[in-house]
Amino acid sequence: MPLLSDKTYLYTELAQEKGVVLPTPKTEAWKYTRLRDLLNTEYQLCPSTDKTGSLPPFEADVIHIGNGWVVGELPRIEGVSLSFITETMEKTQHPFALMNAAYLTQGLKIEISGKLKRPLLLNYFVVPEDKNYFYHFRNQIICHENSSAEIIEQFTYEGAVKSCYFANIVNEIRIEANAKLHHYKYQNEAFKANHIALHKVAISQSGEYESFCLQKGANIARNETEIALNGEGAEAVVNAAYMMNGWATLDTTTNIYHYVPHTKSSQLIKGVIGGTAHGVFQGRIHIAPNAIQTTGTQLHKAILLSDEAEIDVKPELEIFADDVKCSHGAASGELDKEQLFYMRSRGIGEEEAKQILINAYLTDTITQISDERVREWFKILITG
């Protein structure tokens, strides 16, 4: 299926070849995320590897994905049918999703029909070499009626990294009536890597999607969630945290479309930005005409730790129905000086005090994670 020779490509050339219009600084949806580093790098398709990433401290069914290739055989899991995908589910105008479809490395079709007992872990791992590699991976996740599952994606890399690589991930998720999916993600790519992920989620009647994404790594990273609430009673929770002390751009983008009445969405996104890093949040709640009795809430908060840190925020409400309750809030500032002073006056060192405050600030983004072991894991990742 993969089609590239070992020819090197400039990403823009690839785009041209496939007729993809790449975002420019004038493209509203990419207004704040500067893609120059990503677009001006020459990439080669990643070769496969047998190496695998380390595992989190909880029991899970694991699929290792090394350099964009599934390592070994697909596991057998009760209630899940796993196979490689042969085609993508739908068309999209998203430039990176288009690119993903065109140059797919591999993709998995994950069909869930039962109530899963253990989380399913997609353990992405990159073993970088001297060349600049990229891979395009895609999952089609179908949660059949009344099923429930927890899927965790972890993105890590091996060793010291001199080269840059680019992970381009697409998840097409379909949640059927009364099905439930918990979807968590930990992104800790190498400091020169680029990471773009699109989660396209469609939720039917009384379906539930609960997600959390922690972003800590990469040079340019964007985690984009697009949700269509298509059935009455459908609910979505999109929470996220990001923390960065280097120079990266961490982008969290959400687009939530309420198409029918009696749907609900909530979002809590928090970030802590230091160094010369750049935090971006764009979030849209869209309520279609007649999608009444709908609730959509969104809150983004960020803390800047340094003089050169930057934050750009664009929350958006787009509402075409009257009987709705929608709100968004955005706040940014620095750590509370009073709190810092209080802690220091009790003998806690400044750095430690800051760390305690940051941890406390971020941890309320994970309170909705119902699986205790997973929640604890994220807590350690946030505080560690």
Place this chain on the structure above:
Amino acid sequence: MSAPILEIEDLCAEVGGKQIIKDFNLTINEGEVHAIMGPNGAGKSTLSYVLCGKSGYKVTSGSVRFKGKDLLSMSTEERAREGIFLIMQYPVEIPGVPSTTFLKHAVNAVRQHQGLPELDTMEFLKMVREEGRKLGIDNEMLKRPINVGFSGGEKKRMEALEMTILKPSFAILDEADSGLDIDAMKVVADSVNALRDNKRAMLIITHFQRLLNYVEPDYVHIFANGHIVKTGDKHLAVELEQNGYAEYVKEN
């Protein structure tokens, strides 16, 4: 023999597709005070909303006459102008609308309906301040947006003021004592008692007998399963307080 003010016949009503009021019958004559008591969740408040014509409360059959007129064909505001006044469990906050402004709109709407000239601002303010003072409402409170940030007691005082100046012929007290301390409850009771005469009538909807110590009812009805299951005088309320509702609820 005094004339009937409210006549409810075979009333059935539903909320959100669920039938709450079933074959409800009650006649209240001028000058009478009736109390309806019942367990929590029995739909007592539904009755008061149906009588006031709140949207979402659907009458499926039966009739209600108010002073001989068909009540159910009137809009909420027409019923209010005809003299129905509901003392609510939780009066809603309306940000930005000063209490005096609100009261003035209400008074003049009712006066216009009665064929009386509108009060000018000075007359109105004089009257409101005077009545307010009697209820412990000062000018500062009158300037505040209606009900916004009011304590439970302040909200009741405001309602008592509204009732005093609108002079309704029929007052419904819907769990008017819930969450109130004795003083606040007395404010409500006093204003109701002050209004009481041989023309006006009252309907007190309550879970506890407490308020009835202050506003003494002529009749006490027990409400269960959508209608009145027993009628007595004020002693019935005392009995209920002691024995509870259990024996009435299990009826069918």
Place this chain on the structure above:
Amino acid sequence: MNRPEIIDESGDKYKYGFTTDIEADTAPVGLTEDIIRLISRKKEEPEWLLDWRLKAFEFWQTMQEPTWAKLSYDKIDYQSLHYYSAPKQKVAPKSLSEVDKNLLETYDKLGIPLKEQEALAGVVAVDAVFDSVSVATTYRAKLAEKGIIFCSISEAIKNHPDLVKKYLGSVVPYTDNYFACLNSAVFTDGSFVYIPKGVKSPMELSTYFRINAKNTGQFERTLIVAEDDSYVSYLEGCTAPQRDENQLHAAIVEIVVMNNAEVKYSTVQNWYPGDKDGKGGVYNFVTKRAACRGANSKISWTQVETGSAVTWKYPSCVLQGDNSVGEFYSVAITNNRQQADTGTKMIHIGKNTTSKIISKGISAGFSNQTYRGLVKVTPQADNARNYSQCDSLLIGTNCGSHTVPYVENRNRSAVLEHEATTSKISEEQLFYCQQRGIGEEEAVSLIVNGFCKEVMQHLPMEFAIEAAKLINISLEGSVG
């Protein structure tokens, strides 16, 4: 003698929809360098201003009309408009008694008395701009005693060229945006205010804009300069006749605020909104910006927007001086087929700068409304503070309400807060009002006025009463 006529009163609530039958001096249609020279010549302008206009025109031809706003309207044919129209008057009026009676009647009818003795006993001085030119400015003598200059910008160009040259385009350069650039090329009149050092204006200053002529764009330009330690409150009102075709209004307001000075700018915008099917109405594409250049300076924008078919307007504050303060209070109401994309920009540059945004949007009928705002904190703007609150109310199932704030923070000591809510009028509030005897339409108007209260209380008293009436008129027929 011709009287102002009222066009089609049947079932229409826009009471300012009449036209005045007055002989006008109108330039031919179209926009060329020659037309710009003609305007400049008619106004007997100095060479530098003509050059500036021509440079703007040249630049404008390289620009694209912006499309990023959530607005859809038929493409404007800029070559089909007149760019100059002035009521014919043989000699410029020296006093009010010389002003054409027709014009005085028109303003009378609009509730703007131009005879000083009637003008609210010295509370407000008025500059009346009719189509492209200023027709009268009241109370000039009284203001002049204090050193305040209040006149049309044409007069200012003649009589105070240095001031105009120093400040014109210094806040909104002609390169700023498409409509501002067009205005710079063709602006015909507007108001000029200069408040000298240490002077607090003894009265409100007011400009009343009126579009009358057919197929005429209105491009006025207002320039306000408040020197150190000065204060002025400025009011702006606008109306236009009811016409089936759209009228273009592309104005600029520039304000310069120096040390410890304060300017309050209030607008009640009631341009003709078009009929209920969206026919006709004013395209209101306006650039308003204030530069708080001095330390401790303050600018406060208050706007009540009820008119216009299409509104594109973002009164902005550039907070350059340390401790400067910018405020934006807005009520925007759209009904029928109206569209509005409006909001503000707060650019924090100086240290300890503070800004506040309170926006209340009400959409009814088939209208669409967008709040679009930017809060930007530059790296040097230590301790910047912003609080933004944008609430939207929807009345009816066919309208839309959108909120698009942009927050760009480059300074960690900034504390920025943004909150927005969208909902419909609460059933509980309506029920409460109705249970007390208040009719539905009256209840809606009470609730809406309460919703807007926080903004309305920043308007000067007389203006606030007028604005509250306008809100009610705008919402008529939107209930039930």
